[in-house]
Amino acid sequence: MLENELESSExxxxxxxxxxxxxxxxxxxxHRPSKPTDVTTANPxxxxxxxxxxxxxxxxxxxxxxxxxxITVAGLLFMPASQQPVSTVPSTEPSLEPVTNDGFQQRLxxxxxxxxxxxxxxxxxxxxxxxxxxxxxxxxxx
Amino acid sequence: MYTRMMSNxxxxxxxxxxxxGMFAKATVTTVKAQAMVDQDQTAASQSLESASIxxxxxxLEQQYRGQLQEYRTAERTAQxxxxxxEQLDTLTALEDAVQATKASYVLRDQVLLTYVKxxxxxxxxxxxxxxxxxxxxxxxxxxxxTFLEKHLELSQQATTKEDITALADTFAILALELKADAFHxxxxxxxxxxxxxxxxxxxxxxxxxxxxKHQKLSEVTRAQLTRNLAVIKELSTTTQQExxxxxxxxxxxxxxxxxxxxxxxxxxxxxxxxxxxxRMISFVEETARVRE
Numbered sequence: 001m002l003e004n005e006l007e008s009s010e011x012x013x014x015x016x017x018x019x020x021x022x023x024x025x026x027x028x029x030x031h032r033p034s035k036p037t038d039v040t041t042a043n044p045x046x047x048x049x050x051x052x053x054x055x056x057x058x059x060x061x062x063x064x065x066x067x068x069x070x071i072t073v074a075g076l077l078f079m080p081a082s083q084q085p086v087s088t089v090p091s092t093e094p095s096l097e098p099v100t101n102d103g104f105q106q107r108l109x110x111x112x113x114x115x116x117x118x119x120x121x122x123x124x125x126x127x128x129x130x131x132x133x134x135x136x137x138x139x140x141x142x
Numbered sequence: 143m144y145t146r147m148m149s150n151x152x153x154x155x156x157x158x159x160x161x162x163g164m165f166a167k168a169t170v171t172t173v174k175a176q177a178m179v180d181q182d183q184t185a186a187s188q189s190l191e192s193a194s195i196x197x198x199x200x201x202l203e204q205q206y207r208g209q210l211q212e213y214r215t216a217e218r219t220a221q222x223x224x225x226x227x228e229q230l231d232t233l234t235a236l237e238d239a240v241q242a243t244k245a246s247y248v249l250r251d252q253v254l255l256t257y258v259k260x261x262x263x264x265x266x267x268x269x270x271x272x273x274x275x276x277x278x279x280x281x282x283x284x285x286x287x288t289f290l291e292k293h294l295e296l297s298q299q300a301t302t303k304e305d306i307t308a309l310a311d312t313f314a315i316l317a318l319e320l321k322a323d324a325f326h327x328x329x330x331x332x333x334x335x336x337x338x339x340x341x342x343x344x345x346x347x348x349x350x351x352x353x354x355k356h357q358k359l360s361e362v363t364r365a366q367l368t369r370n371l372a373v374i375k376e377l378s379t380t381t382q383q384e385x386x387x388x389x390x391x392x393x394x395x396x397x398x399x400x401x402x403x404x405x406x407x408x409x410x411x412x413x414x415x416x417x418x419x420x421r422m423i424s425f426v427e428e429t430a431r432v433r434e
Contacts, residue, residue, distance in 0.1 A: 103349060104430060107345055107349050108346055108423070108427065108430075110345075110346075111342040111343045111345070111346045112423060114335070114338050114343075115339040115342075115420055115423060117335055118335035118336045118339040118416060118419075119416065120336060120408070120409040120410075120412035123332070123405065125260070125328055125331065126328070127257070127328070128206075130210075130217070130250050130253055130254065131217055133314070135307075135310045136227070136239055136303065136307070136310070137303065139310070139314075
């Protein structure tokens with residue numbers, strides 16, 4: 001009776017302990033994630049929430065690159081025309097001239113030259129001095 | 143979840159903006175470059191055109207001088223032949239007179255043709271003439287050129303005294319038109335020169351005004367310069383009005399009013415704005431000295 005009780009008690013202990021076969025590897029049933037999944041945190045309610053993007057270095061890097069590109073594009077778009085290496089053709093746009101005496105002298109000279117050529121008393125291109133009425137025979141009167 | 147969507151959206155937006163921005167930039171750059179090239183080409187073609195006109199004018203001036211000299215000789219010969227015909231009244235004298243007259247007519251047409259070509263080119267190259275008047279003048283000169291070319295052809299083909307008489311008759315009509323157009327267009331040229339001098343003086347006045355505005359000056363000097371500018375501007379307004387009156391006269395003149403006195407009248411009207419421009423330039427020079 002006692003033997004039977006002892007035997008059944010031993011069997012129960014063995015059953016309640018690890019039950020594996022000798023041929024099976026020790027960590028055969030151990031679950032190991034093959035790939036890292038999104039890091040999540042458990043909130044007090046037990047629901048896992050994703051980390052914000054600014055706490056993820058990879059996404060932070062991407063956003064930084066995008067912002068950099070946008071700044072560069074904006075910079076290129078709004079760069080003053082004078083700094084643009086557009087072409088080798090010289091710009092014909094009027095530019096603000098520094099206040100110098102050269103500009104004044106040049107304009108003064110141009111105005112003076114134009115005035116010298118404009119004297120209405122000098123008709124430099126009169127009609128040709130030819131005889132407009134020369135006839136060999138007098139015109140017949142009707 | 144929302145944050146992730148926002149992050150993805152920003153990323154995509156950034157990429158789109160970058161692509162659009164680069165495309166826009168490239169387009170703007172291309173358009174600007176094209177506009178600059180166009181402007182440069184226009185300026186270059188204008189420069190080439192004016193150089194071409196100047197070159198043609200030089201050639202025509204030389205041609206004109208040579209033709210005029212030849213014509214004078216031919217005209218003297220024709221006058222002598224005419225006198226001999228009147229005195230001798232022979233067939234030989236008649237033949238000589240017809241040939242001499244023909245030669246003088248051919249050379250006269252050539253001289254006038256070269257003159258008309260020069261006048262047309264001068265009108266094209268001139269500045270300060272109202273465009274409508276300029277275009278009308280050019281058109282009339284082109285018509286004169288066509289008539290003269292036909293008359294020259296007929297002169298070269300003339301052989302008989304009847305041909306010579308017919309040529310004299312048609313030239314009498316042509317000469318009236320030709321002289322009227324010459325007086326009108328030389329008046330336009332005179333006006334254009336004064337107007338151009340006025341425009342140049344206005345550029346000088348505007349430049350001076352800008353300089354005064356941007357220069358550091360004492361209150362007393364600035365006040366003096368402002369007074370000077372007011373006088374210059376008043377003179378400028380009066381001159382502009384006078385020039386406008388002359389332009390109106392040029393636009394409304396009838397063909398039968400165009401003779402040698404017409405040019406003299408226009409020249410007399412232009413003398414007042416001309417002297418006003420001279421005064422304006424002197425005043426600006428004086429103002430510049432005050433600044434120094």
